[in-house]
Amino acid sequence: MQYLSTRGQVDHIPFTRAVLMGLAEDGGLLIPRTIPRIGAETLATWEEMEYTELAFEIMSRFIDDIPNNDLQQLIDKSYATFNHADITPLAHCGDLHILELFHGPTLAFKDVALQFLGNLFEYLLEKNDSVLNILGATSGDTGSAAIYGVRGKERINIFILHPYQRVSPVQEKQMTTVLDDNVFNIAIKGSFDDGQAIVKRIFGNVDFKSEYNLGAINSINWARVLAQVVYYVYSCLHIKKHENQSAVDFSVPTGNFGDIFAGYIAKKMLPEGTIRKLVLATNENDILSRFVNDGVYSTADVKQTTSPSMDIQAASNFERYLYFLQDGEPERTRDLMEEFQATGRIDLTSCKDHICRDFYAKGVTEDEVRETILHFYKEHNYILDPHTAVGVHAARKFQRQGVPMICLATAHPAKFGDAVDAAIGRQPDVPKALEGILEQDSRCELMECDANLIQDYLKTHARHG
Numbered sequence: 001m002q003y004l005s006t007r008g009q010v011d012h013i014p015f016t017r018a019v020l021m022g023l024a025e026d027g028g029l030l031i032p033r034t035i036p037r038i039g040a041e042t043l044a045t046w047e048e049m050e051y052t053e054l055a056f057e058i059m060s061r062f063i064d065d066i067p068n069n070d071l072q073q074l075i076d077k078s079y080a081t082f083n084h085a086d087i088t089p090l091a092h093c094g095d096l097h098i099l100e101l102f103h104g105p106t107l108a109f110k111d112v113a114l115q116f117l118g119n120l121f122e123y124l125l126e127k128n129d130s131v132l133n134i135l136g137a138t139s140g141d142t143g144s145a146a147i148y149g150v151r152g153k154e155r156i157n158i159f160i161l162h163p164y165q166r167v168s169p170v171q172e173k174q175m176t177t178v179l180d181d182n183v184f185n186i187a188i189k190g191s192f193d194d195g196q197a198i199v200k201r202i203f204g205n206v207d208f209k210s211e212y213n214l215g216a217i218n219s220i221n222w223a224r225v226l227a228q229v230v231y232y233v234y235s236c237l238h239i240k241k242h243e244n245q246s247a248v249d250f251s252v253p254t255g256n257f258g259d260i261f262a263g264y265i266a267k268k269m270l271p272e273g274t275i276r277k278l279v280l281a282t283n284e285n286d287i288l289s290r291f292v293n294d295g296v297y298s299t300a301d302v303k304q305t306t307s308p309s310m311d312i313q314a315a316s317n318f319e320r321y322l323y324f325l326q327d328g329e330p331e332r333t334r335d336l337m338e339e340f341q342a343t344g345r346i347d348l349t350s351c352k353d354h355i356c357r358d359f360y361a362k363g364v365t366e367d368e369v370r371e372t373i374l375h376f377y378k379e380h381n382y383i384l385d386p387h388t389a390v391g392v393h394a395a396r397k398f399q400r401q402g403v404p405m406i407c408l409a410t411a412h413p414a415k416f417g418d419a420v421d422a423a424i425g426r427q428p429d430v431p432k433a434l435e436g437i438l439e440q441d442s443r444c445e446l447m448e449c450d451a452n453l454i455q456d457y458l459k460t461h462a463r464h465g
């Protein structure tokens with residue numbers, strides 16, 4: 001499989017180069033040249049497969065520059081850290097299926113992709129005899145999943161900036177109690193946006209970036225999308241096998257459009273109609289649900305909600321979908337993204353039919369999130385985290401008789417205990433991974449919000465090839 005950029009200036013590169021490039025060199029996003037199709041017969045032979053076997057079948061169709069044995073080993077190693085035999089099990093609550101994606105080390109769905117990406121980086125760096133210094137800013141969840149993805153790895157150091165005392169105590173401890181030598185947590189005296197701006201500044205320093213082999217781990221990396229395609233197919237197969245239903249809908253709590261874009265790829269791969277619709281669920285930061293419903297993609301101010309991992313207004317993966325919406329025309333994609341950059345708005349009303357073939361969408365209010373958590377708990381004795389509740393609420397609106405609805409559960413409720421408590425009047429049970437975490441030893445550097453200071457810190461602690 002060859003990869004190309006949505007903006008057309010990078011083309012014919014193999015998977016491993018696409019992974020190491022991250023963002024395409026022309027500013028676009030990398031995508032596979034074609035989407036492999038899976039016929040009904042092939043799909044039927046996958047029904048009995050374990051998660052890791054299925055992951056190999058899917059990923060190997062997008063990767064032809066890693067030997068099969070190595071790829072299977074990378075996959076096995078990545079999912080051995082999950083604490084459930086099915087990796088991403090389905091829970092059945094009334095007429096909804098809850099796809100639990102939170103059985104990885106940091107209890108959020110980002111582990112599914114970042115455990116794999118960490119091992120993949122390690123493997124590629126070994127092959128190329130090189131090193132990587134990962135730099136990122138986090139508002140909470142991504143930081144810990146990224147840190148757990150690369151902790152203890154020989155050729156990688158990771159530097160994660162978080163806003164001092166503006167992440168939850170559990171989120172802070174999930175990052176700072178990882179004491180491996182290659183992990184550097186920096187609390188900055190500022191906001192998440194300040195952290196993001198510092199990271200952008202440092203990445204903008206091209207000489208520094210190449211001298212220190214700086215890399216990013218954010219959701220634009222194609223390997224992350226690819227790893228997420230697997231659980232869509234896995235849960236379709238589960239429903240086919242256990243309920244003999246061959247068409248399903250998915251509801252996806254959405255922020256950066258990464259997870260639901262993986263669903264879109266799965267939809268294109270599988271036989272027509274296997275995935276009927278994708279429900280795009282946002283919180284009150286509703287740029288994407290407005291886009292689906294009105295055909296206009298336009299930013300607004302970011303609001304703080306109880307589902308902070310979705311408090312996003314410009315979705316970093318949106319450009320990939322836009323490229324498909326423009327029938328794979330890189331010039332039009334680039335022009336539209338430039339227009340969005342300049343004006344904060346693009347009008348895609350002429351594409352409405354196309355959009356509605358694949359998606360439904362709803363923005364969910366904070367009151368609706370609270371009510372959903374409460375009702376679900378009363379009815380099914382099952383505790384939803386606030387992100388998952390956004391998806392469940394939207395799913396209810398679009399659910400159709402006779403079509404199973406699978407709701408993606410993107411975080412364990414214990415990660416957002418206070419929001420859950422506010423809804424149901426008790427804290428969720430604390431899973432083993434979080435037990436005693438607040439009392440554990442931690443390590444973190446507190447720094448002023450100053451890009452030069454942070455760049456100097458990186459110089460001192462960077463890994464050298």
Ligand SMILES: *Cc1c(COP(=O)(O)O)cnc(C)c1O
Pocket residue numbers: 108109110141142219253254255256257258259260309310387410411
């Ligand atoms: C990141 C995240 C999301 C949003 O996923 P995107 O790929 O950004 O759309 C939803 N829920 C949780 C818990 C997350 O951490």
